Amino acid sequence: MPREWDSEGAPERRKKYLSTFVMACTIVFPWLLGYSFDTIDPGYVGLLWNQNLHNLDSNKLWKEGRHFIGLGCHLIIFPTYAQFVNQGYIQARTKDGLAVQIQPSFQYQINDNLDDVAGLYKAFGGSYEETFISISRMNIRDVVSTFVAYDLVKHRDTLASNLEAGLNTKLSDFGVNVIGYQVLSIQWSNTIDNAIMAAVTELENVKTAHAEKNISQIEALTAVEEAKVLSENAIIIANQTAAILLATKEAEASNIVIQGTAQAQAFAAVKANITQVDGTTPMTGDELLKYVYLENMVSQMNVFEERKVAVKVPADIQGVIDAL
Incomplete structure (x- = not known):
């Protein structure tokens, strides 16, 4: 290529290259700038993941709002309000060896601080809820094994309380609090279920009979007290009648004495004259x-x-x- 041609066309080529670069920047830069921002909704927090360096920034917990994070980075979002988990039936065995199926439901909440959120992500990554469900399944088997079949039905509230306490102990190590736990259903085989319900029914019958006995005793004592009151009233009325009769007879006797005295006095006067x-x-x-x-x-x-x-x-x- 001749040097004259190169020197004569160089300014034009540079100008063309510059124009192409400016146009590319004008088109690409807004797109790149848009990918340099990320948003966190209210009720969530985030950790910054640098895709370029493949590492987690555990020095800052990002709060709600729109943030500039740079190219090749994105925020890993964690909810800070209560999360609800409904599980299917879980097979377990009671202390006396009977098979039972428990359907639980629980609510958990992630602590809103950097160490707990970063520790949770490092322990389980983004699939932490699946891990919570697995821990809950193991916790159910452990707790159910401490109950005999009869108590499992009779003390269902105690079962739920123990399940909540056990799961909360296990998840608190990862900065998570269990704020609620429910036992939605307990299923047995028909034979076991009928036997347990029959035992519970008999126990309720015994309690009912005891209550009825107490009621009968109270009614009997009430009748005795009523009889005493009626007897006392009758005695009071009889005493009043007797007092009235006595006063009447005393008055009649007094009148007889007065009349006899008057007659005697008159007779004495006649005798004297x-x-x-x-x-x-x-x-x-x-x-x-x-x-x-x-x-x-x-x-x-x-x-x-x-x-x-x-x-x-x-x-x-x-x-x-x-x-x-």
Whole structure:
């Protein structure tokens, strides 16, 4: 190639190359710039992975927002709110050797700090939840083996509590907290299930019978107390009636005494004012009675005559009558 041609075309070629480079940068740079940013949504945190160097930046925990991370890098996202895990049936065996299937459900939450998140990723990578499920499966087999079949049904809440405590102990080493655990279902073979339900039913029947016995005893004691109250009321009413009757009879007796006293006093006055025929000697009580009898006989004389009744008058009284 002649030197003259090279020297004459060089400026044009340089200009063309520069234009091509500028156009390429204009097109490619925004695209590259876009790939240099990453976004973290609220409720999540992230760790920076450098694809160019194939290493994890464990010196910074990235929070929510849009961040410039550079080319060849991306953020590994971790949720910080509660995560729900529903497992299928897990085969286990009780302390007394019976096969049982447990269906669990649990909720976990990753601690929001750099050491725990970085340690979790280094231990399990991005498949940490699958590992949690495997740990939960082993935990179920361990815990169920401490229960006999009957207690597994009777103390279902205790089973769930023990399963939660065991899983939380295992996951806390990786910066994860178990915040809830439920035993959704317990399945047995039909024979075992029927036997356990029959035993539970009998136990409930015993409790019901005991409660009914207590109720009967309470009702009996109540009836006794009611009888005592009625008896006391009857005694009170009887005492009131007796008191009223006693007061009435006492009043009648008092009236009789008063009347007798008045009669006795009147009789004594009559006796004191009436004397014998001689007018000097007071009559005795016996004589006074005879006198009263005489007065009565005189007043009724005509009646006796009409009826023709013969009346024998004592001689001493007859003497008094003759003297009159």
